[in-house]
Amino acid sequence: MKFADATTADFPNFENKPLNPNLCEPRKINFQFNNIPKLWLNNNSALTHFFNAMNLFLPAFEGFMVRVMRNQLPRIQNTELEAPIRGFIKQEATHGQTHQKYNKILEAQGYKFKTALKIADFFFTEVLEKYLSPKMCLALIAGFENMTTIISYIVLKSNMLVTANPTMRSLWEWHAAEEIEHSGLAFKFLNYVDNRYRIRILGGLLGTVMVIGAIVVGMALLIMQDQSLTNQKTFHDLRKFLFTEYKFLPLTLKHLTPYFKLEFNPKSEDLYQYGEKVFLNI
Numbered sequence: 435m436k437f438a439d440a441t442t443a444d445f446p447n448f449e450n451k452p453l454n455p456n457l458c459e460p461r462k463i464n465f466q467f468n469n470i471p472k473l474w475l476n477n478n479s480a481l482t483h484f485f486n487a488m489n490l491f492l493p494a495f496e497g498f499m500v501r502v503m504r505n506q507l508p509r510i511q512n513t514e515l516e517a518p519i520r521g522f523i524k525q526e527a528t529h530g531q532t533h534q535k536y537n538k539i540l541e542a543q544g545y546k547f548k549t550a551l552k553i554a555d556f557f558f559t560e561v562l563e564k565y566l567s568p569k570m571c572l573a574l575i576a577g578f579e580n581m582t583t584i585i586s587y588i589v590l591k592s593n594m595l596v597t598a599n600p601t602m603r604s605l606w607e608w609h610a611a612e613e614i615e616h617s618g619l620a621f622k623f624l625n626y627v628d629n630r631y632r633i634r635i636l637g638g639l640l641g642t643v644m645v646i647g648a649i650v651v652g653m654a655l656l657i658m659q660d661q662s663l664t665n666q667k668t669f670h671d672l673r674k675f676l677f678t679e680y681k682f683l684p685l686t687l688k689h690l691t692p693y694f695k696l697e698f699n700p701k702s703e704d705l706y707q708y709g710e711k712v713f714l715n716i
């Protein structure tokens with residue numbers, strides 16, 4: 435099912451509609467992935483494959499979120515959460531479809547990852563959706579979303595994509611900005627349905643491990659196929675990404691810890707400026 439593809443291209447890659455966290459309507463998009471170089475981010479294998487790794491698994495993660503949240507919608511019917519959560523679901527469906535489209539480009543570039551994606555799909559549909567309760571699935575989604583908010587914030591604040599191929603820069607900035615727009619909503623959904631601390635913590639832990647695990651597996655898979663694993667430059671770029679220039683690891687840990695405190699409440703308002711920067715072209 436298609437949600438927000440544009441029929442006519444009156445904008446380059448996505449519609450510059452201002453942030454509206456009360457509705458979270460998906461923007462029309464028009465991504466054409468033509469002539470994307472293999473190392474599309476400044477010829478940097480670590481950074482390119484950080485984003486490519488997320489691209490691999492996002493359709494599986496986002497498909498899971500869409501199915502679970504759609505099934506749980508009756509629980510928030512006629513509440514103030516209903517409209518933004520409906521928007522959230524449409525945004526995630528559009529993200530998943532777009533990243534699936536880019537996975538075809540990665541395949542055409544010669545990368546092999548079909549088995550890894552099959553395992554991921556099996557894990558979501560045949561394990562998590564069958565054996566976890568719907569509430570636990572919501573807690574897991576709140577954990578994923580906490581991670582995607584942190585990653586989006588780090589990426590947008592650091593201008594990590596400024597030297598990227600323009601289409602790929604647009605793809606990831608659009609996705610990160612919509613993540614910021616709907617940030618905190620999965621937490622509110624969970625809290626409305628079940629506000630026990632232990633379910634949030636369990637979902638948060640499992641969700642964090644799964645997001646980090648997918649990124650690590652995806653990066654290893656792609657970097658190995660580039661045969662750049664033993665390359666000095668790759669190690670140098672990885673170190674810059676994780677510890678020195680972008681400080682991805684310490685920043686992620688710093689922003690992750692508040693989620694596990696009893697009194698945690700997402701402060702999405704503080705982040706909206708980073709999403710607005712993308713959609714208002716500032």
Ligand SMILES: [Fe+2]
Pocket residue numbers: 496525526529530609613
């Ligand atoms: Fe998303």
Ligand SMILES: [Fe+2]
Pocket residue numbers: 526579582613616
């Ligand atoms: Fe999201």
